[in-house]
Amino acid sequence: MIRGFAGLLLVWCLLAEAGPIVMVSTRPAPASTPIQRRIGIAFPVVTTLGDIGTSRGQLVDLGSRTVRMTENWKTREASEGVYSWAGLDSKIDTFHNAGIKIMLTIEADGPAWRCGTSNARSCVFTDIPAFEDYITTLCRRYLGKIHTIQFGNEAFSSYWYVGTSSDFLTAWNAFYAVVRAEMPAARIALAGAQVSLPHAFAVCVEGRAIPTYSSSTGALLNSAQVAAWCADAEIFAMRANYIAVTAGAQYDVLDVHLYDNMEYWDQYMAAMRNLLPGRTWIASELGAPNKRYESTDDAFHAGRVSTLLSTARNLGFVQVYYFQLLEYDPAVDAEHERSGLLRFSDRTTKPGYDTVKAFNSRISE
Helix, strand or coil, X not given: CCCHHHHHHHHHHHHHHHCCCCCCCCCCCCCCCCCCCCCEEECCCCCXXXXXXXXXXXXXXHCCCEEEEEECHXXXXXXXXXXXXXXXXXXXXXXXXXXXXXXXXXXXXXXXXXXXXXXXXXXXXXXXHHHHHHHHHHHHHCCCCCXXXXXXXXXXXXXXXXXXXXXXXXXXXXXXXXXXXXXXXXXXXXXXXXXXXXXXXXXXXXXXXXXXXXXXXXXXXXXXXXXXXXXXXXXXXXXXXXXXXXHHCCCCEEEEEEECCHHXXXXXXXXXXXXXXXXXXXXXXXXXXXXXXXXXXXXXHHHHHHHHHHHHHCCCCCCEEEECCECCCHHHCCCCCCCCCECCCCCCECHHHHHHHHHHHCCCC
């Protein structure tokens, strides 16, 4: 739990900032839920039918038995009442038929005809029953083929979700109710917490001494700069949103995305478990290195992947996924663009690919 009067006051302030909360019970996964030892892959290349088949083969070669993919309502129902399932059918069927368990992340976005406030990655739905119809149709179409499902990706910042925590909770709880009724065996994972959240709770709330780097320059921040980072309105709002959503949402498991500072991931997860005791966790994104302040050399990458795998193995996650199969296009200028196991230039394997393959080969499940 948050320690001391100041910590308790912060929680109440964050809750007040977050807006109204509907308190409902959560249903954590049973304590006996087995820990997944093998690492899965988040976001393989699935643009074309050829890509899907190639990615399936690579996951099998890696020994990965789980895969995470995304889905978007606006792609599936661009015109009201007219669905297009062929692309998703190919992805789901290809991996399911290969014995690979599927985690499907449905983005917090929708077709223009059911969106109010929006940005490039999300929107606030203006018709929840229409959203429920889409989720119902999806669940019935893929019954028995989806192992884990979630709505929203890192939905606690304005970059990934344009609405308020109350807006998100309205959509989330509608999503949860439909999935629970239509796919009772599926595991429902709350939207993933971006790495800024465990860092903020560990450093800003619990006062843990964990290095903090500038996201733009990679420079290591001094104590005054860390204090300013903790006081930043965006960081404060993310924490408030996370507290509000985890208090008001129903879910089976919590999801966290971990990058950077992997030597401190145990402290990150200690802070998150203090905040939300007794919950079960997955990690649907684990990646390295950060090009802002780390080498992108193949050998260095492979070493960081090895450390990442051994670190994650001991954190008690019931599902884990490496981010990602293919490097980003360098033109994107993403912090973790070189995290991929395949080179962007020619899609050949990097030494880190062999690291993951060797890791999985030593594990029976």
